[in-house]
Amino acid sequence: MTLELQGIGVSRGIAIGRAHILFHNQPDVREYLIPAFAIEQEVERFLDAIEQAKQQLKSIRNHIPANAPADVTSFIDTHLLMLNDSSLNKIPVDMIRQRRCNAEWALQLQRDALINVFNEMDDPYLRTRRDDVDHVVNRIHRILNDQEVQDHEIPDGRLKGHIIIAEDLTPADTVLMQHQGIVAFVTEHGGATSHTTILARSLGIPAIVGIESVRRYVQDNEPLIVDGETGVMLLGADEKTQEEYEARLVEFREHISSLSRYKSQPTKTRDGKSITLLANAELPEDITTISAAGAQGIGLYRTEFLYMNRLTPPEEEEQLSAYRDVVEGMNNQPVTIRTFDLGADKTVDGGRHLNQTVVTNPALGLRAIRLCLNQPNMFRTQLRAILRASAYGKIKIMFPMISTMHELLQARHLLEQSKHELDKEHIEYDHHIEIGAMIEIPASAVCAEMFARHVDFLSIGTNDLIQYTLAIDRIDDHVNYLYDPLHPAVLRLIHMTLSAGKKHNVDVSMCGEMAGDPRYTRLLLAMGLENFSMHPNALLEVKQVINETDLSQLPANTMEMMDAVDPLEADMLLEQINGPDH
Template sequence: MVLTAAAAAREILVRLHDVMAARTSAQAKLNAVTEIVADGLTSEVASIYLLREGVLELYATHGLDQAAVHVTTLALGEGLVGTIAQNVETLNLDEAAAHPDFAYRPETGEDKFHSFAGVPIIRRERAVGVLAVQHAEPRRYADIEIEALQTVAMVLSELIANAGLVDSAAVATTRTQSTATARVAGFRLVDGMGAGVAVYHQPRIHIEHTVAEDTEAERRRVYTAFDKMRDQIERMQQQAEFGVGGEHDEILEMYKMFAYDEGWSRRINEAIDSGLTAEAAIERVQQRTRMRMREIDDPLLRDRMHDLEDLSNRLIRIVSGRLGTAAQIGLREDSILIAKNLGPAELLEYDRRRLKGVVLEEGSLTAHVTIVARAMGVPVLGRAKDIKRQVAEGDPLLLDVTSETLFVRPTQAMEEAFETKLALSQKRRAAFNALRTEPPVTADGHRVTVMVNAGLRDDVAAVELTGADGIGLFRTEFQFLVSATLPARERQQRLYRDVLDAAGDKPVVFRTVDIGGDKALPYLDHDEAGEEENPAMGWRALRLALEREGLMKAQARALIEAGAGRTLNVMFPMVSEPWEFDEARAIFETQRAWLADRGRKLPNQIRYGAMLEVPALAEVLDLLLPRLDFLSIGTNDLTQFLFAADRAHPKLAVRYDWLSPSILRFLARVTAPARAAGVPLAVCGEMGGRPLEALALIGLGIDRLSITPAAVGPIKAMVRTLDRAAITAAMAGWLADPPADLRGTLTAWAAAAGVELD
């Protein structure tokens, strides 16, 4: 078929327009549609299946046995048609019977057909039917034919909804009406607690008219909507209440880049060319995006696609002239926002005084909305499955992200317990805040260094707020992860300089970029690594950076220029062997020499360190220590490598115990040579931020911790009640002859010694 996608769809839509306008029955219209589709795609079969009474019923066909109409049914997930509807996905097969989900229905007479292509008929984000074509000769349908099918499916959605042909439950979100208390579990994205009534974000506008009367008029509507949307984003960036600068500002820059993307506007224009209205054209492109998202394994890339979905929703609302979101209507009381997902700009539209929390069906730690929410100070619970089935608009909610729980329609006892916990949390924060200016010195006079981990420009403020000794780990990769393109050296330099300026006279340890593996970047080609079965142990961190020498040279020069006139601390991640450290250090020294030759101002000193995350490095520490200025142990990766246990796997969680004798013995074996060599040793990671685990680390002789800002207060409180000599002696005995339950033994010892753990 030698036609563009737009021309192919338009040819069919012109004929469909007449069918929809005719005063005939819905059945007659659907029969006519199958004939038009079969003719337009030169296909021998075209069939329409509709979701009725919970099953997919063959409702109209051209090419299959007419006796099968209203007789043949398939359950959701059954056969190719059921699979398309259940997964809301497209199938395009040259040999249908070879697909594992193929189900033969003899009454249809389909045994002579080999090719099969089908698309879901979508209404309000749910499949309410399937449009399928078949052909006797084995062949895959061309992309333009699939796009034409998807466009026809949009028109069919309007037709069948207006005719009332599908289950009402299929086009409305069902929820059991209940006044009973419910508890919804989720995933901690942004810590905090909040109480309020449930408010649905409601970002979707449901398209009522799909076929355009005047293509040029629709195009003008889209152009006007694009202009308004871009103006909104410009104003939003200027008025963000958490101020200018920081990664959230860079996120809005990237978001704005999507809004000005010519490829996106061109695809919408092509959809209008096919004969769709402005709203339907935007929705058509958005559906394609959603289907691509289902095929994307990379969570970071999926998060970027969510930004594009957010923009599509915004554009549809503008072009339709409808408000459509709770933000634009306005929050009337303290509220907890409920949404499938949110774009960063959508969150910024809400009144921070009324917005007490957000609950998402999806969401991730690297999503832009998470970063912006953290900057706004809004607690966020993610991955709350089926939230809309359990929560109605106006339901009273209690959100406790710390315990990863949402309480729906709470009892009075729950409310009292929540208020008590909130008051206690505030009291404890006040107590920890009182320790801000107090040094973390043990009861027997030993000074422990407590630093914070950071990755955002705004995180540096935590040093002053918590009274930490500096930043023991600044993750430089975050700037790379939120950017649509490789950050320019000048942009990197600005970030590093801002961080050093904000830290003042307190040290900052910059870890060079740790990307690759499970932190893949869409703008870097990862073909050399292939499809990684275990990305955590794959082509990432220093391994990737040494191969991508240009990337590391740019970062080295940016760091050296930013550190001019100060001490610069640089740490290399995932060092496995001494030669890797040597090569990385040489890149920095070459850049320092290059800048010196050109008369540039340099750091007063560059201190080089390594992260011990790969257990193999422990076997060659005697070779590496003489070259190091400091050493940091990354307990998160190190522990999963030692246990061969993925720390994200729920079934392996019990094996991932930082107080296992094997872990503690390993750390003791690393600590001894570092102390003998006079090399400062720190622990960076969650282990150091837990009071009981930190107690064990101090007992091993590790007195430098780099932890999350929220953990600084509890760790300081623990340190100031601890006798270091006593725990050192106790740990030596336990490691020599480990008790059956070392965690329990350590907890009992702390209680008897009066060490504050809570």
């Protein structure tokens, strides 16, 4: 008898394989007093565990092929950096000596303190990096308790062809298991925009999240079928169902393979409308993937990585080097650099160097452009570095989370000050560098016409726009089902922004997850979007939809989507828009 379990499909694709149930055994940490004569021995035991953790990670990294995606090694390197950071290798030592407590307890206390910092972060992407803290701390705990390395970290091929069943997965888990050949994963928790699910899409791993208590229904090594688009997992499928999904799997692989033919084609609808396809990037290593996908430039270059896991902000020369590498790597294609989108609690060293206190609701607090303007010296350092990098290629500057005209004018004033400084120093830069604002909160969308008079372009950040419009935390399992790009309020705000751009002859792009989802491509085209920016792995599929769309043949009732109060009605209208005749 076939059992069907329904979750949230977060990464497309069909997978057929056997279950591997992953249990993350949380350590049972208890405090006990260390005799005074044994304190240094306990410190040595802790430092030995740190060193063993480093060796484990280096061994894993050494087994990763040189041609693997940059994502695969970047998480390992992040964890190695954390092991070298004083927050993990020094503060617990101080606790052992001061409190005379055991190493496990000192590590757990510091883990709790670090997790509290991450939990207060307003950016969901960065907030999920708390998983990295747990991953590293649990590794040290396992070593302290003489436990073996976990199955998914042993590169012996035992996971090849398996479907991972877990309570949840960290990004590091995901890349390690992808390297070992897993074909899909299913978790009890998670949302469509968590870091792990975004990574699954970039790595091409079919994935389902949100099947509550899934490990109760599945036995280890049991045959499973996973449909990452519909969110359906099948157990005990009969022969006919098995054959049907095998055929769909072959069809899907052929479809993915066929996308390569679009790489060299111009991005243009059947009726001749040219569309610009850009890529999002956050690390210099992303440039190789972006170039391979055939992007026409970078529509969003995140700069937060330069500020994280360090005690002081990056100096101008360090930033210049990073930005110059990116712009030169893009061979004169445009690169839109977003100024740092940090919060008071997730800047450098957790924000402590800025003497800022933890606030009740950091998502509504001092973050992004607000923090930039609150720390003008740090902001000017970045602006100078971006301006100087513009001498080496086409760069645009984008300000995040603009909500008032005063913020925009202040930011532009600081930019002009930076230009004057460079002029006095006789340093070259692009004197006509384009300036843009992100539309990611309802206030900025409603006032898009006002902003459009003072910028060269606008960029819609749908991840935050949807979250703020619907008042939901998109990585909170209890409410993420409300995260709906088709909500009429969201669509109306997008339409208002596009209309403002058209009225004032200002380009409007979209750089959120919605831009890279082919289900919404035709709807966005019908609404007037001409500039899409997305993860590079989504480019060819979106390009296929664009090149196979005739704008003049889209249903006349397309714009009724903005009035569809019932989600089922919205889904039906979307199916009409995505029908084969358009």
